[in-house]
Amino acid sequence: MDDPVLLTGAGGRVGQAILAGIGPDYDWRLLDREPLSEDELPHGVASDDVVVADVTDEEAVRGAVEGVGAVIHLAGDPRPNAPWDSVLRNNIDGTHALFEAAVDVGVRKVAFASSNHAVGAYETDDRTPGMYRRDDDYRLDGTELPRPSNLYGVSKAAGETLGRYYHDHDGLSVVCVRIGNLTKSHPPKEYERGQAMWLSHRDCAHLFDRCLRAEYGYEIVYGISDNDRKYYSLARAREVLGYDPQDNSAEYTFEGEPRGGNDLED
Ligand SMILES: NC(=O)C1=CN([C@@H]2O[C@H](COP(=O)(O)OP(=O)(O)OC[C@H]3O[C@@H](n4cnc5c(N)ncnc54)[C@H](O)[C@@H]3O)[C@@H](O)[C@H]2O)C=CC1
Ligand SMILES: O=C1O[C@H](COP(=O)(O)O)[C@@H](O)[C@H](O)[C@H]1O
Secondary structure, eight states: OOSOEEEETTTSHHHHHHHHHHGGGSOEEEEESSOOOGGGSOTTOOGGGEEEOOTTOHHHHHHHHTTOSEEEEOOSOOOTTOOHHHIIIIIIIHHHHHHHHHHHHTOOEEEEEEEGGGSGGGSOTTTTTGGGSTTOOOOBOSOSOOOOSSHHHHHHHHHHHHHHHHHHHHOOEEEEEEEOEEOSSSOOTTOHHHHHTEEOHHHHHHHHHHHHHSOOSEEEEEEOOOOTTOOBOOHHIIIIIOOOOOOOGGGBOTTSOBOOTTOOOO
């Protein structure tokens, strides 16, 4: 990828994990509605490459995508309990504005930050907590219909559908990454669901690197580490993107302490 890459929501948790891992490897343009501090910028990114704007601002977004080859679109309200007015504006209108601008100027690829909450209602009372455990073979693989757990999940399913439309209508390559639970240094503590869908910082950076480098049409993949407890299949991400995760929440105790050597979870 020789052309610049636009990263929206660059100042947030996922954006910073990506930049910490692959910051030096791309020519970045960054967009966030909050100004980014010096230490949030990868080496070599000048203030001219930073757009402080709301992703629903069509003119600003059009300027931001001009000349870029690919976009990683993260900007939005990430709260599972976010109210409808916020997800409608930040997540649905914002994602629509981003896709419209991208196809208008001829961007080739968009990686969209979807969420586990687009399919959270598969976690029914009769399946949980068993499905969060490693001896359970229940798997979602990205071919299932959305089944959102909240209005935030509805907004992510809408983003995936917008991506489908712009792929079919305009030929844009789109990968929707249903991100699990990103935490730094250790998996979520004392939280089975979080440990089943943990995404480490290094696997996150590697996954989005693969989204930028691989060739695909329209894809939905799961964005988690290679956790023993997983109930999301990584097969599609491995096959289409070449994702090769290195981390596994089983290498940590339930309380989040690293286990020694080969001492994996019982
Ligand atoms: N952190 C996680 O474990 C997960 C995150 N995601 C998704 O990944 C994306 C990033 O999430 P995080 O980094 O955790 O959130 P965050 O809240 O840390 O970062 C979001 C960034 O986007 C910016 N932003 C929000 N609304 C904006 C708007 N309308 N215009 C421009 N900038 C805006 C914020 O200023 C912030 O810097 C979100 O779309 C979220 O739904 C999905 C699943 C899990
Ligand atoms: O989409 C998201 O999911 C993660 C995990 O959800 P949780 O309900 O198990 O905490 C969440 O932490 C993150 O904020 C959200 O954007």
